Amino acid sequence: MIKKLLKRVFRRSAKAKTAGNAQIIPYALHNVPREQISYGAKRVTDGLQAAGFQAYVVGGAVRDLLLGKTPKDFDVATNATPEEVKRVFRRSRIIGRRFRLVHVMFGEELVEVSTFRRMIETEDAQTDEHGRLLRDNEFGDQEQDAARRDFTANALFYDPATQEIFDYHRGFADIRAGVLRIIGDPQVRYREDPVRMLRAVRLSAKLGIRLDAATAAPIATMKSLLDNVPEARMLDEVLKMLLSGHSVECIQELRKMQLHHGLLPLLDVIMEQPAGEKFITLALKNTDERMSQGKSVSPAFLFAALLWNEVLAAWNLLVAQGERPVGAMHTAMDEVLARQKKKLAIPHRHDAIMKEIWLLQQRFEQRSGQRPYRLLEQPRFRAAFDFLLLRCASNEVDNELGLWWDEFQDASDVRRQEMLQPEAAGGAKKRRRKPRKKTGQAS
Numbered sequence: 001m002i003k004k005l006l007k008r009v010f011r012r013s014a015k016a017k018t019a020g021n022a023q024i025i026p027y028a029l030h031n032v033p034r035e036q037i038s039y040g041a042k043r044v045t046d047g048l049q050a051a052g053f054q055a056y057v058v059g060g061a062v063r064d065l066l067l068g069k070t071p072k073d074f075d076v077a078t079n080a081t082p083e084e085v086k087r088v089f090r091r092s093r094i095i096g097r098r099f100r101l102v103h104v105m106f107g108e109e110l111v112e113v114s115t116f117r118r119m120i121e122t123e124d125a126q127t128d129e130h131g132r133l134l135r136d137n138e139f140g141d142q143e144q145d146a147a148r149r150d151f152t153a154n155a156l157f158y159d160p161a162t163q164e165i166f167d168y169h170r171g172f173a174d175i176r177a178g179v180l181r182i183i184g185d186p187q188v189r190y191r192e193d194p195v196r197m198l199r200a201v202r203l204s205a206k207l208g209i210r211l212d213a214a215t216a217a218p219i220a221t222m223k224s225l226l227d228n229v230p231e232a233r234m235l236d237e238v239l240k241m242l243l244s245g246h247s248v249e250c251i252q253e254l255r256k257m258q259l260h261h262g263l264l265p266l267l268d269v270i271m272e273q274p275a276g277e278k279f280i281t282l283a284l285k286n287t288d289e290r291m292s293q294g295k296s297v298s299p300a301f302l303f304a305a306l307l308w309n310e311v312l313a314a315w316n317l318l319v320a321q322g323e324r325p326v327g328a329m330h331t332a333m334d335e336v337l338a339r340q341k342k343k344l345a346i347p348h349r350h351d352a353i354m355k356e357i358w359l360l361q362q363r364f365e366q367r368s369g370q371r372p373y374r375l376l377e378q379p380r381f382r383a384a385f386d387f388l389l390l391r392c393a394s395n396e397v398d399n400e401l402g403l404w405w406d407e408f409q410d411a412s413d414v415r416r417q418e419m420l421q422p423e424a425a426g427g428a429k430k431r432r433r434k435p436r437k438k439t440g441q442a443s
């Protein structure tokens, strides 16, 4: 009782101090205990501080903890140079060329340590002809490091030793108010790095906080700047959206802001077809659900889902022109992948898995003789089956097929025999004995 009372009185009198341009938010105001900092991040800040450096947990982790969410990972910012960081921790290595960072390993955990950086003044900043920042990797101090970050909520520094938060841009107040606000002039910041427009959409959807009006306003007129962003970086960001655990909200926001056109050519094509849209939305929902259950999600599965309707359309056309189903599928897959490669740089390494998932779809139709048994043994069966369920749920194929396979997988030998469908009349059995083509030919 007394404790509670003391706590209340203490909390009421707790105030942020200021130090230079920073507000220092004490524990009594923010209530994030150091126990919520990961083991590795705590060891890194302790180690650096013991060696005489400043070190703070920074960025997304502080923001997530303040919002009561579990951070994906913990980053540390310090005034030590990468070489100095490396000297403090035996199990660490310097990575990156443009931004040199240090990865420090503690068992399974990897902590990313970055040296405070500053934004280069406009006169000597190197920008491309669209104003995009090409160099922002000069070392700086904590205040400069805060200023080069994107959103006020992402620019908070937490010191596990004192449990204080250093706040230069009123990020704490913004988080409390549920607002995502860009630091500085929105137009200037989007010109420096257009990807920030996408980050604004992704973070507000993922965190369930609203985008400040002035932060959102210029996006409509500035979105064409995204055309100049290198493809690989675009794909990175799109993947982050799709795998954010809130992909459905992200896509909804993108559409609301008219940002999905050109950005995701594969969505452009598909979302305009009612059948395709249902399938995509289901695939995204399914991904979000898996994420919330802590299950793995493969980008290849997602890409396979996003492109499925295109494959199907190409395949239907070829079959109508008289090609045989399996051959037509190979041609359709290659056509669609080649077309998408030009627009969105889906890395080649996903091709093999995507093709396997697609190819196995036809084999679900075959439910007689030994074929279902052989399909079960395919290493990609599970993914292909999940894919089939999406097709059922979107009414592309009859639910009965999904249910049949659901039962067949776990059924007893006797029950499986009962379930098998009669062989088609004619020499089906003999044909099957012919040497089969290798299934791995897809890649």
Ligand code: ATP
Pocket: 058, 059, 060, 061, 072, 075, 148, 149, 150, 151, 154, 155, 193, 195, 196, 199
């Ligand atoms: P997530 O939860 O998705 O990891 P995050 O905010 O941690 O979100 P990261 O990409 O991990 O995102 O970036 C870490 C930090 O680096 C951010 O919190 C932000 O302070 C800064 N940052 C990242 N991208 C940019 C950018 N394009 N411009 C300015 N600052 C950025």
Ligand code: MG
Pocket: 059, 060, 061, 072, 073
């Ligand atoms: Mg992060």
